[in-house]
Amino acid sequence: MISEPHMGDQDSSSSLPPSSTAITGVSTEPQIPATLKFIISNLKNIIPHHLTPENYPIWRMQLFQHLSANGYADHLTGKSTPPSDLDSPEYARWSLVDNNLISALFSTISPAILPYVIHSTTAQDVWNTLERRLQSQSRSRVIQLKNELHNIQMNNLTVQQYLSQIKNLVDNIAASGATIDSEDIVLYILKGLPPAYNSFKTYIRASPLPADLDNLYSLLCSEEIHINQDQHTKQARSSSASALYANSQSSNQNRYQKKFIKNKNSTYRQPDSQDPANSASNTSSSRPVCQICSKAGHIAINCWHRLNLKYAPTTTSNGPRALLAQPNGPSMQPWILDFGATTHLTSDSKNLLNSFPYNGQDSITVANGSSIPIHSSGQGLLPLSDNHRQSSTASWPSP
Structure with missing residues (x-):
């Protein structure tokens, strides 16, 4: 006995979608390339600092290098143009990539600069607008940096701190598109050294071979050590001399006070031992001094x-003299x-x-014959x- 299928079963089976359509159906919507996804997800790590007028050269160099390495720099320079057919799949794919690049650029721009490019429609438009706005400021920045490099002074900085400042200035100038010769950098370094390094500067300038920046760094660090040692030695000697002078003054003052206290009730105060005449008199008091010839070692008789x-x-003597008063008479023969x-x-x-x-x-x-x-x-x-x-x-x- 063969049963015929019911009409309800036919209706239910006909309402299911074809198996071929459910299995083999593929979407025609454009997908973001894997490399572009990688760029967007890692852009914060590659460019950690937002764009500002001061760091525009560095920001531009880093971002352009990263996009160029992954094949998307043409969207910034304008070499990649959109297809003419706006309804074609090619235009859809180009527009998807360009819009993601715009979003990536916006994520690295500071809020102060973002209003300049908020209405840009392509990545090239964003790139060119930033260049027009910030490139002129970058040139002024280069002039300012070169002026700072020309007038930099070491003052109280260490050699390492001083050279680090010069390196930062040189790097910022290079990031702005300008270059500085190595010999000019050496001259700027020598110009800012204090007078304590005059002998070192003379040696470098008189050297027949050009100074290498790496060797100059080592020589400067060594010279700094020697200068600090010399200054420490001079300070130690000065401190010792000051202490000795203070002790000498204190000793003399105490000696003077003792003599003054000892003789304060007498009518004659002993002169200070620092008197040269008194010192000489005390030294020679053990030997007699002649009152006639003023020489020591014998007496007048x-x-x-x-x-x-x-x-x-x-010679004149500072010692005591005996004064003799006698009446005027015939001189001795x-x-x-x-x-x-x-x-x-x-x-x-x-x-x-x-x-x-x-x-x-x-x-x-006598001669005349008289007696x-x-x-x-x-x-x-x-x-x-x-x-x-x-x-x-x-x-x-x-x-």
């Missing part, structure tokens, strides 16, 4: 010049010496040490280079 009336001291005789003559008996009246018959005969009587005789100290005492001397009465 033993002086060779005691009876030399024509002798005048050649000198000796009449005869080195071939045993007896010498003088007209003043005061030149004799031991005089006694002469009672003999002898007399003194002069001998008044007294004795011994005397002759004005010779040594203290020669004659055995016999004679004197005649002065007129």
Whole structure:
């Protein structure tokens, strides 16, 4: 017995979609390329800082390099143009890529600059608008950076800090599209060094070979160490000298106070030991000083010049002197010496040490033939280079 199918079963089976359509059906909507998805997802890591007027050269270089490496730089430069048929699948795919690039660019722009490009419709339009707005500012920025590099000074910075500042300026200038020669950088570095590095600057400038920046960095660090050591040594010596001077002043003050307290009740205060004259007097007080020739080592009675009336001291002495007051009278007469005789003559008996009246018959005969009587005789100290005492001397009465 064969049953016929019911009409309800036919209706239910006919309402199901064809299996071929459900299995083999493929969407015709354009898909985002995998490389573009990778760029968008990692753009924040590649360009961590938002675009500002100050970092435009660096931002532009980083972003263009990243898009160029993945084949999307043509959308920025205008080499990739949209298809003319707006309804074609090619235009849909181009528009999808370009709109995603616009979104990627917007995500890296700071809120202060975003209003400049908010109405742009293509990635090329965004790129060109930013270049027109910020490139002129970038040129001014280059001039400013070069001026800072020309006038940079080390001052109180370390060598490492000083060279880091110069490197930052050079990098910013290079990111703006300008270049600086290595020798010019060396000149800027030497120009900003303080006077303590004058010998180092002379050595670098007089060197026959051009200075390499890497070698210059090592030489500068070594020179800084030597300069710091020299300054530390000078400061230590200065501190020691100051401490010694302070101790000396304190010692002198204490010595002065002790002397002042000791002699405060007397009518005479001992002069300070720092007086040169007093120091010299104290030093030579153990040796006698002659009051005639002012020389140390003997006294007046033993002086060779005691009876030399024509002798005048050649030096002055600061020591005490004995002042002799005597009435005006005839000046003492000198000796009449005869080195071939045993007896010498003088007209003043005061030149004799031991005089006694002469009672003999002898007399003194002078050049005109007249005779002069001998008044007294004795011994005397002759004005010779040594203290020669004659055995016999004679004197005649002065007129």
